[in-house]
Every structure is written in structure tokens, then in C-alpha cells.
Amino acid sequence: MLSRRHFIKLASSSAGLLVTACNIKPSKKNTSAHVVIIGGGFGGATAAKYIRKLDPTIQVTLIDPKTQYISCPGSNWIFAGIQNTTLLSLNYQSLSNHYGVNIVTQKVTFIDPEKHLVTLSDHQKIHYARLIVSPGIDFRWETIEGHNESSTDLIPHAWKAGSQTTLLNNQLRAMKNGGTVIICAPPNPFKCPPGPYERASMIAYYLKRHKPKSKILILDPKSKFSKQSLFIQGWKKHYGFGSSNSMIEWLSIPDNPVINIDINNKIVETDFGDKFKADVLNYIPAQKAAHIAEKAGLCDKKGWCPVAHNSSESTLLPDIHVIGDASNYNPLPKSAFAANSEAKICAFAVVSLLNRQKIIKPTWTNTCYSLITPEHGISVSMIYKLGKNRKLNKVTGAGGVTQNTDKKSLALEADYSRQWLTSITQDSFS
Ligand SMILES: Cc1cc2nc3c(=O)[nH]c(=O)nc-3n(C[C@H](O)[C@H](O)[C@H](O)COP(=O)(O)OP(=O)(O)OC[C@H]3O[C@@H](n4cnc5c(N)ncnc54)[C@H](O)[C@@H]3O)c2cc1C
Structure with missing residues (x-):
């Protein structure tokens, strides 16, 4: 008892x-x-x-x-x-x-x-x-033409970890130097709001070392994303974001979303008929x-x-x-x-x-950590409580995003990120 x-x-x-x-x-x-x-x-x-x-x-x-x-x-x-x-x-x-x-x-x-x-x-x-x-x-497969669960062995979403993650990783390792990786981010709401942008950062970290002529294009049906200013700050610092030689490009296309995929040629097509060809295509479906x-x-x-x-x-x-x-x-x-x-x-x-x-x-509490490099971490935290209307509200003045952006603080955030993963898996499974 x-x-x-x-x-x-x-x-x-x-x-x-x-x-x-x-x-x-x-x-x-x-x-x-x-x-x-x-x-x-x-x-x-x-x-x-x-x-x-x-x-x-x-x-x-x-x-x-x-x-x-x-x-x-x-x-x-x-x-x-x-x-x-x-x-x-x-x-x-x-x-x-x-x-x-x-x-x-x-x-x-x-x-x-x-x-x-x-x-x-x-x-x-x-x-x-x-x-x-x-x-x-x-996944909401009905929101895309030309692609569904059965073609995820060609076009991995890697949004459920395991064999899909391995497949996408193998495709990245096999890609030529100078290739284009396209990440199609999902519309809101979806699991792990900072996930597509951390993914772009981690792929860029690999490409910068092994295939530096390559590019990553994020096609996004949203006009903003989680921890956006911190990601952009990190991408500028490490991957030349915003310059003519940027490794990462973020294209926000809320009125012109991706609606069709030619899975054999890895070509995505938007609502207005714009076409983008990938060497590695990571399409993360609506959820x-x-x-x-x-x-x-x-x-x-x-x-x-x-x-x-x-x-x-x-x-x-x-x-x-x-x-x-x-x-x-x-x-x-x-x-x-x-x-x-x-x-x-x-x-x-x-x-x-x-x-x-x-x-x-x-x-309720939440903290989402993301890595931009293994030594550059960022985070967002918030506390939530029930309001008088019985709806969940953010607690005013609580939480926030990474404040200190000096090298030592960002390295500490990266450490917190790794330590958090150890502690949450122990808390949930051990
Ligand atoms: C790339 C990526 C990175 C992420 N990084 C972070 C992060 O850094 N921090 C963070 O907080 N979150 C992160 N997330 C989000 C996190 O993974 C999810 O929010 C979390 O796993 C949700 O837990 P859940 O229990 O709701 O669902 P899940 O963890 O998805 O578990 C659902 C389980 O239900 C089982 N199941 C489904 N249907 C049935 C059925 N009919 N019968 C029996 N069992 C069934 C499945 O097999 C599965 O094991 C990330 C997600 C992705 C994709």
C-alpha cells in the first residue's frame, strides 16, 4: 500500500x-x-x-x-x-x-x-x-504522391529509429563528394520539432569533413522552426550559412509545399511545379x-x-x-x-x-537539446501548467533558450545533451 x-x-x-x-x-x-x-x-x-x-x-x-x-x-x-x-x-x-x-x-x-x-x-x-x-x-501518406511506406527502402524518413536510420546513414556514406542531400521537413505538429534541423547540422558535420563540396537543402512547409535563431547562429559559425558557399540552405515554402516525389530519380516537386533533384532524399512525412x-x-x-x-x-x-x-x-x-x-x-x-x-x-516540464557540432549544443526549456480555462499554458518567465553563446558554454550545453540522454533512458527504462 x-x-x-x-x-x-x-x-x-x-x-x-x-x-x-x-x-x-x-x-x-x-x-x-x-x-x-x-x-x-x-x-x-x-x-x-x-x-x-x-x-x-x-x-x-x-x-x-x-x-x-x-x-x-x-x-x-x-x-x-x-x-x-x-x-x-x-x-x-x-x-x-x-x-x-x-x-x-x-x-x-x-x-x-x-x-x-x-x-x-x-x-x-x-x-x-x-x-x-x-x-x-x-505517417500521413495521403499528403504526398508517388511515395508511401513501401518506398521507404529507397527514400528513408529515419523518423523511427533503427533500420531507417541505418539506411539513411549508408546512403550518406555512399554519396559522392559534391552531392545534394534534400531534407523535406514535416508540417506542424510533428514529433521532435528541432529534429530536422539537428539532423541537417549532424549531416553537415560529416560532409564538411568527408565530402566538403556537398550541399544540404531543407525544404520546409513552415515559415519558422524551433530554436531557429540558435540554429542559424550555429550554421553561420560552422557551415557558412547565408554565404554563397553555405553547406546548408533552408527554403521556407509554406504556400508551395512538396506534393510529389519521383522516387527512382529522387526528384521532389512542389505545388507550383518547382523541381529539386537530390542524391540523398530524406522525406519526413506529415504525422x-x-x-x-x-x-x-x-x-x-x-x-x-x-x-x-x-x-x-x-x-x-x-x-x-x-x-x-x-x-x-x-x-x-x-x-x-x-x-x-x-x-x-x-x-x-x-x-x-x-x-x-x-x-x-x-x-509539466520540457527541455529539448540539439547538437550543431559535438562541441556546440543548444537548448530550449519550458514549464507548463493548467490555466483557469483548463488549457495548458506556458509559465510566464520560466524556461527559455540558450543564453550564453561563448565556446565554453556551448560545449557545456553539448555535454548536458549527452548526459540528458543517459539520464532519461535510465529514468524511463531502468
Ligand atoms: C530523429 C529524432 C530525434 C529525436 N530527438 C529527441 C530529443 O533529443 N529529445 C527529445 O525529448 N525527444 C526527441 N525525439 C522525440 C521522441 O523520440 C518522441 O517524442 C518520443 O519517443 C515519444 O514517446 P512515445 O512513448 O509517445 O512514442 P514512441 O517512443 O514512438 O513509442 C511508441 C511505442 O509504441 C509501440 N506501438 C505502436 N503501436 C502499437 C500497437 N498497436 N501495439 C503495441 N505497441 C505499439 C511502438 O512499437 C513503440 O515502441 C526525437 C525524435 C526523432 C525522430
């Missing part, structure tokens, strides 16, 4: 979770409460661990089709040659061995919200008292909540899952909570940091609800 002292100790020791009120009392619940979690990424793994830490009498089952999870954070660094897939590979052994989480290696194919059942790919059915859905994103969330009826018309933020419970289906990239926590970005923060608040809410206690009044 969870004591008040134990609860407060956990709350205060949980990185990224600020608890402003806590009234949990001894349990009144049926002892066999079972929480099922779909998706063992940063959201699902963190929720599983923290529910078991908060109340070991609750059974937790974590379902994911893969035995190994490869972290997207850090995966852009592979292109610079300063990271590898093995170091980014995580598993669920610690969650099982240390916290007693029941791991099921299956895909969830169906959610029955009335009967409180999930069906797995092997047709097994599992009953839940509360369900947490954290399946990440899927929506993962298929299972859509199929279950958890998504709104925009393709994301609306939730009551203080509990993460779906506003469309009762007893189902949605966290991480699939959910709408706007203005929180879709990041691993945010998924971890949402998961802890969800864990507190689920434990409280099962114990028939009031839920806490939370605040």
Missing part, C-alpha cells in the same frame, strides 16, 4: 515532475486492479515503472511488438559519426526484473472500450481496469497519432488524441489515458522529455483514481 510519505518522496525525486498538491491516502481499491499499457516507448515505459513504484499492488502489463526499443533521441548523432545504434538500444528487462512489470511482446490490434479489453495479434484478449495508450505516431489510437476512436479530426491534461484521460473514451506523441498536449512539444513528464503525471493520476483519491495538480 502506498503511504503518504512514500508518495511525497517519489513525487519530489521524480526528475521533470513538479507536484504542487498531493492528497493520496491509504488504498480503498479492489487489490486486483490491472493497468494495461500499449507502447513501450518513452511514454509507456515510464508510466509502467512509475505505477509499480507508486503502488506495487497494481498489476501492470506493458505491450509492444518489439523486444528492443531504439531511442530516437541521439539517433541524429549517428549521421555525424558520434553515435551508434547499439548504444541507443534499450529493452524491458529492468522493468520486468526490478519493478514486476508484465511484458507482452505482441501488437495490440483492437481496443474494446465497453468491455475493457484489448486484443493482441495472437488473438489473446487482456482485460484492463484502466488502459494507457502511448503508441507514438504514424498523426499511431494507427491503433485512430482505430480505437481516440483521435479528433486533426488526427491527435484529446485528453484531460491533469489525468491524461481521453475526453472521448472513459478509463483510457493517452500520453506521449499520440496525445494533444499542445503547447508541450512532442518529445521524449515531454512523454516522460506526461507519463509520470499519468501514473500519479491512474494510481490516485484506482485508490479513489483526488488527483494531483501537476505542472
Whole structure:
């Protein structure tokens, strides 16, 4: 049973979770409460661990089709040659061995919200008292012509880490000196808002050393992007941005987005008929909540899952909570940091609800680090809380972006970035 002292100790020791009120009392619940979690990424793994830490009498089952999870954070660094897939590979052994989480290696194919059942790919059915859905994103292939999931072996998105990242990296290594890399950035909202721009930086770092005549063109359907002034400052410093000899070019085309791809010739075509030829083409598609969330009826018309933020419970289906990239926590970005923060608040809410206690009044945190070179890091941080209108608001005066841009401070930011990756993966998976 969870004591008040134990609860407060956990709350205060949980990185990224600020608890402003806590009234949990001894349990009144049926002892066999079972929480099922779909998706063992940063959201699902963190929720599983923290529910078991908060109340070991609750059974937790974590379902994911893969035995190994490869972290997207850090995966852009592979292109610079300063990271590898093995170091980014995580598993669920610690969650099982240390916290007693029941791991099921299956895909969830169906959610029955009335009967409180999930069906797995092997047709097994599992009953839940509360369900947490954290399946990440899927792609809106309908927004592009000439390209879809089946041609990602030619045109990698590398927006789910693993074989796609390796494929893009191999294409970059095989490209001639003087080649053109085109990155097609996605429209908002998408997972990891600074990700395409960190990717351009990491590819530029590699090209500058090994293929210095090469160019990177970012075709962007947005007119601005995350940490833009810090990226541009870094690109000017390291990659000649803005000069006639710049390695990186950013072309903002909000009224003229890419709508067609000739996959065999790696030519992208925009709405007005402009054509750009790539030697390596990294098309990152528009995004929506993962298929299972859509199929279950958890998504709104925009393709994301609306939730009551203080509990993460779906506003469309009762007893189902949605966290991480699939959910709408706007203005929180879709990041691993945010998924971890949402998961802890969800864990507190689920434990409280099962114990028939009031839920806490939370605040959420996010920091997104990016590398421009291995010695030049930048970051943006923010704290969020519920406003009177029950919408999530940024806390005025909190957070901000990297302020000190001297060499030593930027090198420290790069170190913080690496240390953050170690600590978040341990917090979520160990
Ligand atoms: C290149 C790149 C770099 C990034 N860098 C950073 C960074 O530096 N910092 C940061 O904070 N964030 C970063 N992110 C964002 C981060 O990866 C995501 O925001 C985070 O992984 C979201 O966690 P999640 O749990 O919502 O989803 P995911 O981590 O995507 O996990 C979803 C899981 O659900 C499983 N799943 C899906 N459908 C089913 C189903 N039907 N049944 C069972 N399981 C299912 C999947 O197998 C997967 O394991 C980056 C992303 C990218 C692409």
C-alpha cells in the first residue's frame, strides 16, 4: 500500500515532475486492479515503472511488438559519426526484473472500450481496469504522391529509429563528394520539432569533413522552426550559412509545399511545379497519432488524441489515458522529455483514481537539446501548467533558450545533451 510519505518522496525525486498538491491516502481499491499499457516507448515505459513504484499492488502489463526499443533521441548523432545504434538500444528487462512489470511482446490490434479489453495479434484478449495508450505516431501518406511506406527502402524518413536510420546513414556514406542531400521537413505538429534541423547540422558535420563540396537543402512547409535563431547562429559559425558557399540552405515554402516525389530519380516537386533533384532524399512525412489510437476512436479530426491534461484521460473514451506523441498536449512539444513528464503525471493520476483519491495538480516540464557540432549544443526549456480555462499554458518567465553563446558554454550545453540522454533512458527504462 502506498503511504503518504512514500508518495511525497517519489513525487519530489521524480526528475521533470513538479507536484504542487498531493492528497493520496491509504488504498480503498479492489487489490486486483490491472493497468494495461500499449507502447513501450518513452511514454509507456515510464508510466509502467512509475505505477509499480507508486503502488506495487497494481498489476501492470506493458505491450509492444518489439523486444528492443531504439531511442530516437541521439539517433541524429549517428549521421555525424558520434553515435551508434547499439548504444541507443534499450529493452524491458529492468522493468520486468526490478519493478514486476508484465511484458507482452505482441501488437495490440483492437481496443474494446465497453468491455475493457484489448486484443493482441495472437488473438489473446487482456482485460484492463484502466488502459494507457502511448503508441507514438504514424505517417500521413495521403499528403504526398508517388511515395508511401513501401518506398521507404529507397527514400528513408529515419523518423523511427533503427533500420531507417541505418539506411539513411549508408546512403550518406555512399554519396559522392559534391552531392545534394534534400531534407523535406514535416508540417506542424510533428514529433521532435528541432529534429530536422539537428539532423541537417549532424549531416553537415560529416560532409564538411568527408565530402566538403556537398550541399544540404531543407525544404520546409513552415515559415519558422524551433530554436531557429540558435540554429542559424550555429550554421553561420560552422557551415557558412547565408554565404554563397553555405553547406546548408533552408527554403521556407509554406504556400508551395512538396506534393510529389519521383522516387527512382529522387526528384521532389512542389505545388507550383518547382523541381529539386537530390542524391540523398530524406522525406519526413506529415504525422498523426499511431494507427491503433485512430482505430480505437481516440483521435479528433486533426488526427491527435484529446485528453484531460491533469489525468491524461481521453475526453472521448472513459478509463483510457493517452500520453506521449499520440496525445494533444499542445503547447508541450512532442518529445521524449515531454512523454516522460506526461507519463509520470499519468501514473500519479491512474494510481490516485484506482485508490479513489483526488488527483494531483501537476505542472509539466520540457527541455529539448540539439547538437550543431559535438562541441556546440543548444537548448530550449519550458514549464507548463493548467490555466483557469483548463488549457495548458506556458509559465510566464520560466524556461527559455540558450543564453550564453561563448565556446565554453556551448560545449557545456553539448555535454548536458549527452548526459540528458543517459539520464532519461535510465529514468524511463531502468
Ligand atoms: C530523429 C529524432 C530525434 C529525436 N530527438 C529527441 C530529443 O533529443 N529529445 C527529445 O525529448 N525527444 C526527441 N525525439 C522525440 C521522441 O523520440 C518522441 O517524442 C518520443 O519517443 C515519444 O514517446 P512515445 O512513448 O509517445 O512514442 P514512441 O517512443 O514512438 O513509442 C511508441 C511505442 O509504441 C509501440 N506501438 C505502436 N503501436 C502499437 C500497437 N498497436 N501495439 C503495441 N505497441 C505499439 C511502438 O512499437 C513503440 O515502441 C526525437 C525524435 C526523432 C525522430
